[in-house]
Amino acid sequence: MNQTDQSQIKWCELCRHLSVKFATGARLYAEAVALLAANAPTKSWSEYKRLLHAAEEARRGSEAAGIAFEEHLSSHHETVQRSTRATG
Numbered sequence: 001m002n003q004t005d006q007s008q009i010k011w012c013e014l015c016r017h018l019s020v021k022f023a024t025g026a027r028l029y030a031e032a033v034a035l036l037a038a039n040a041p042t043k044s045w046s047e048y049k050r051l052l053h054a055a056e057e058a059r060r061g062s063e064a065a066g067i068a069f070e071e072h073l074s075s076h077h078e079t080v081q082r083s084t085r086a087t088g
């Protein structure tokens, strides 16, 4: 555990775009869950299922955005490591 990684990631436009998408996706998911939790007791079964489905969809979207964001940042990180090795 003595390998601390201090390399900085330079954020590009895609980083920013993906981070906003990830944050928005996570917020939509949280809102969908809040809507489900708050309204499910007052709704019919079919309406409950609709809210549940919407929350599931939001969760998948948030997850996909998170993976895309992480993968993109990892690609930056690998680029940093390669260039460090090349110049060092």
Ligand SMILES: [Zn+2]
Binding pocket: 010, 011, 012, 013, 014, 015, 016, 072, 073, 076
């Ligand atoms: Zn980037």
